[in-house]
Amino acid sequence: MTLDASALDALFRDARTHNVWTDRPVEDDDLRGIFDLMKWGPTSANCSPARFVFVRTADAKQRLKPALSAGNRDKTMAAPVTAIVAYDPRFYDKLPHLFPQADARAWFAGNEAFRNSSIQGGYFILAARALGFDCGPMSGFDRDKVDGEFLGGYGWKSNFLVNLGHGDPDKLFPRNPRLDFDEACLLV
Amino acid sequence: MTLDASALDALFRDARTHNVWTDRPVEDDDLRGIFDLMKWGPTSANCSPARFVFVRTADAKQRLKPALSAGNRDKTMAAPVTAIVAYDPRFYDKLPHLFPQADARAWFAGNEAFRNSSIQGGYFILAARALGFDCGPMSGFDRDKVDGEFLGGYGWKSNFLVNLGHGDPDKLFPRNPRLDFDEACLLV
Numbered sequence: 001m002t003l004d005a006s007a008l009d010a011l012f013r014d015a016r017t018h019n020v021w022t023d024r025p026v027e028d029d030d031l032r033g034i035f036d037l038m039k040w041g042p043t044s045a046n047c048s049p050a051r052f053v054f055v056r057t058a059d060a061k062q063r064l065k066p067a068l069s070a071g072n073r074d075k076t077m078a079a080p081v082t083a084i085v086a087y088d089p090r091f092y093d094k095l096p097h098l099f100p101q102a103d104a105r106a107w108f109a110g111n112e113a114f115r116n117s118s119i120q121g122g123y124f125i126l127a128a129r130a131l132g133f134d135c136g137p138m139s140g141f142d143r144d145k146v147d148g149e150f151l152g153g154y155g156w157k158s159n160f161l162v163n164l165g166h167g168d169p170d171k172l173f174p175r176n177p178r179l180d181f182d183e184a185c186l187l188v
Numbered sequence: 189m190t191l192d193a194s195a196l197d198a199l200f201r202d203a204r205t206h207n208v209w210t211d212r213p214v215e216d217d218d219l220r221g222i223f224d225l226m227k228w229g230p231t232s233a234n235c236s237p238a239r240f241v242f243v244r245t246a247d248a249k250q251r252l253k254p255a256l257s258a259g260n261r262d263k264t265m266a267a268p269v270t271a272i273v274a275y276d277p278r279f280y281d282k283l284p285h286l287f288p289q290a291d292a293r294a295w296f297a298g299n300e301a302f303r304n305s306s307i308q309g310g311y312f313i314l315a316a317r318a319l320g321f322d323c324g325p326m327s328g329f330d331r332d333k334v335d336g337e338f339l340g341g342y343g344w345k346s347n348f349l350v351n352l353g354h355g356d357p358d359k360l361f362p363r364n365p366r367l368d369f370d371e372a373c374l375l376v
Contacts, residue, residue: 052374053376099364181220185241
């Protein structure tokens, strides 16, 4: 099936990165709903290395604050939830469960967790939009501080951050252009 | 808006990685349509490093063949189109056009092209599904061979491959499990 125009608009054509958030909350069940879509997206041998820390209490936001770059601080503190998109460098320990057909550990070079967790981060953003939430993805933060504060006990590593909520469309910047097909693509 | 259940199924819940393809073609206009959705997905400062080579002629498929791992060879040769998801390591040369608000070049460390092109690869897969196509993403191939054969003149580097077409649902493997929310997520 082809999605209808309004769905394509909501996912891609009209969706924007938001910086100013309304008071409308994001509930824990919403986060479960986003994850339960995102998880179905394909990864190399189903390795599924992405991990998520949902920072949604005032206390946890304060722990995140010192790690944020200046330009990302206020909007992140105001967002209902900030997701730390992370990955488990030992993702391959789950492969006997996730890919029981073969001993898939040997297939994985070191970059697979970063690559596949980034791809899953793309799925995450679109899954959130598919459920009606706006996103504000960011890479401007101190990775070591975030890892030490939130991930150390798990051995996970941060990839990027995504503010989640309902953005205020009146506070959007004008949209920047994209590359044309002929600048970015070859047909051979 | 929240997408309806059939759209969520088509994007995530029922969509599968395909290995066997029907004869139904993928036209160049379809590839333009996928790109014209994918391109709107967010990247760091709109840097948009992903590049795509659409391998769709018999001659180009033959050039791709020696680079494919044994398990990916037959299904790729049979797919209507194989997309090389690549990135331009000199993506920052486009920033004056893509992000005119600031001199954004200085913000970018070496890994941004790989990270953001991977995220865009996730958008690409979901954009293709949104337009009714099936995907078969793969990382089992000889990167140097693909780069030398298809990308060298452009300075681009390959990230992963995606077979595109209409899959035969009768030839799917049983679906593998995914991690549960509580295995992959923390609420703080």
